Amino acid sequence: MQEVQRLASAVIGQVLGGRSLDSELAMLWRGHPGLSAQQRATTQDLCFGTLRFLGRLDALLDALVDKPLRDDKLRGLLRVALYQLEYTKAAPHAIVDHAVRACERLGLGAAKGLANAVLRAFLRRRAALVAQARHSDVGRFSYPQWWIDKLRIEYPADHAAILDAGNRHPPLTLRVNRRRTTMEAYLAQLAANGTVARAIGEAAVLLERPRPVAGISGFADGLVSVQDAAAQRAAPLLDLGPGLRVLDACAAPGGKAAHMLELADVDLTALDSDAARLERVRANFARLGLAARVVCGDACDPGNWWDGRPFDRILADVPCSASGVVRRHPDIKWLRRPADIAQFALVQRRMLDALWQLLASGGKLLYATCSVFHEENHLQVAEFLKRQRDAQRLTLPGADTNQQQPMGQMLPDERHDGFFYALLQKN
Ligand SMILES: C[S@@+](CC[C@H](N)C(=O)[O-])C[C@H]1O[C@@H](n2cnc3c(N)ncnc32)[C@H](O)[C@@H]1O
Structure with a gap:
């Protein structure tokens, strides 16, 4: 355990x-090929x-x-050991003993007594x-104070x-590839394998227990993809039909692009x-048996890649703070800085303005983020509508029922991640 x-x-x-x-983690696995799966x-x-739970763990450590x-290094080791003591089922005496021994390996032999005393005091x-x-915000919620303050202002009740x-x-949700199977057939396949799952959308299947992708029935054969239920809303919102010219402007790793291709024979x-991430798009299309033009280019600078023919549909799944998916990426809470949000909003604004020029008259652009922050979402769209007089915002069919939130804002819950959608039509 100390390793x-x-x-x-x-x-x-x-x-x-x-x-x-x-x-x-990817670097760690490459550098330690001998680690067992366990x-x-x-x-x-x-x-x-x-x-x-870093905020809580640091508050505990400070009190100890x-x-x-x-x-x-000592602080890091104690954070990990406190996490194990508070949140895992590992035997407490083993956690403490191994953490004390790990001090030696880290060149912290002189701190063994302190580590032992801190961890045993926690147990007592x-x-x-x-x-x-729990008395402090950071100790209660385990987010940076600025993040807590921001959400408190933007969502007083929630x-x-x-x-x-x-x-x-996070839940593990699959998207059934309707070109290769049906919801009924796939649910039957899962049941036959003893996998407990239920349908939570037209193509969305929620697995009761998360598992590695490789162990998901039918994954390698392209029957399903892993995709959160909120992300699965994008493609149907675009009202796709055969032959429509569609641009996915921020496509990698290809989840929503593949869903669009599964739904209709679009161009x-x-x-x-990001050229490296585009390789994942190609791999996903190949696994799912789908085909599309894959282009490396800057969505803010279409002059370098656009052939001049307008698109009927555009998906702008823009880079964002990812504040709606922190349960999948808990590092984001500690990596983001307050100024990053304005920076993301600036790029999103440039991207929206550039992509709008590529849309055919009567065409639709779906703006999407996996954020819950207003600047990136409804405030961004409100500003856009003021700038672009030929744009109108459409009501989303089947929108989230929570009337307290701005239109299109999906908050994270047990079924889906935090997401935002705005469907814009060109007059
Ligand atoms: C939220 S992710 C897209 C996820 C993708 N739509 C999916 O469903 O799998 C945002 C993507 O935007 C790309 N990106 C960032 N800046 C970009 C730019 N200026 N032009 C095009 N793509 C960009 C990133 O490389 C990243 O892959």
């Missing part, structure tokens, strides 16, 4: 230094869990030491310490529910500025 504690605390240290969790799964859980811990005073940690939803384990251009 995984050590690896997880190193990864978390890198993340808090500014690196993404996905890329750090060790990988545990390391991954320690990284995700510690980052998910007399002086602030200066050594980042756990209930009181947890109650105390901010606590949104923050808590972001700390839960699709899948654009993205």
